[in-house]
Amino acid sequence: METFDVAVVGLGALGSAAAYHLARKGVSVVAFEQFDLGHVRGASHDTSRIVRTSYGAPEYVRLAQSAYRDWADLEAVTGERLLDITGGIVFFPDDGPHSIDDFVGSLTASGVPFEILDDVAVHARFPQFTIATDVRAIYTADSGVAHAARTVATLQLHARMNGAELRDRTAVERIDPDADGVVVHTSRGDVRARKVVLAADAWTNRLLEPLGAAIPLTVMQEQVSYFAPADPQFFDRRRFPVWIWEDVQCYYGFPTYGEPTIKAARDVSNNVMAPEDRTFVPSPALIAQLASFMAGTIPASGEVLRTVTCQYALTEDRRFLIGALDEHPDVIVALGAGHAFKFTPTIGRVLAELAVDGTTSEDIARFTVTAPVDGAVPFPVG
Secondary structure (H helix, E strand, C coil), rough: EEEEEEEEECCHHHHHHHHHHHHCCCCCCCEEEECCCCCCCCCCCCCCECCCCCCCCCHHHHHHHHHHHHHHHHHHHCCCCCECCCCCEEEECCCCCCCCHHHHHHHHHHHCCEECCCHHHHHHHCCCCCCCCCCCEECCCCEEEEHHHHHHHHHHHHHHCCCCCCCCCCCCEEEECCCHHHHCECCCCCEEEEEEEEEEHHHHHHHHHHHHCCCCEEEEEEEEEEECCCHHHHHHCCCCCCEECCCCCCCEECCCCCCCCEEEEEEEEEEEECCCHHHCCHHHHHHHHHHHHHHHHHHHEEEEEEEEEEEEEECCCHCCCCECCCCCCEEEEEECCCCCCCHHHHHHHHHHHHHCCCCCCCCCCCHHCCCCCCCCCCCCCC
């Protein structure tokens, strides 16, 4: 049987980042992906993802600050430009369920500069938006866009360059922890590893259920739409920020990025379906709902040009789960709850540190797999 120091299951963003950081640490790594590399069945494809420090809980802000440093390191090491900083704005209707005060408190505690804008100030700076007088906003200059597909491909390429073996079209059928580590049973044979990093997202419980360690997950098909404005320059990333609308129904969007369109979506559509039931067909009702919101909030956004689907696997409270199973400490789990891409290089580094060193330099006490140290964290968006 082949033996490795660490096996990684799943080569989306988090698994690819873990393989990259593990290889940089000089350990022997094998990583498995059940589909082709760069597939569209998960949550790491397409082009753009929001990066930001603006969160309503300090633990996310601090982790995001680390992520910016790790993004810079990744760009420096690989020579790739993966981030574009555009500035970002988060909107809070006064009667909505999310408090602007949580963001103010967490950003202040973490030393992140920000501005509070009313509707007049928003329109003066960003005339693309039309918002009511009862809406306030937080602007952070460090927000921006990560290139999703390029990031994952870069991580995979440089993981290989550092010695990792990446095996696509190889399904992991089960994992068997024992006294000597973990046996990983795949569709192309078995391997033994001292540790396993399980970054399988919506497929996680297929491997955890036989161990009696299933994690409550809600899996749904999500979708994003690209709008075709009459004047794309009006939404150029030098003039228009990434944005999030925090309300009962949350929305988010981007400036133009690589094409003369702007991308937007509702966050958490509740279009619940298991991976094997994915239709890959966008919901007309959700498209209509988003188009109505965009017409009222960003009137010059134009008509929907196309809509693509992805997949969310949401934990309770959308809390990150990062760490070893209590019953099986050689199995390390990573679940990003649909908002982890911005943290990709840091979560990958944390997973590598946990697998090799047994501890991490980051404070992940609130993200333990069983229960957070002092209760659940506020529901985040984006």
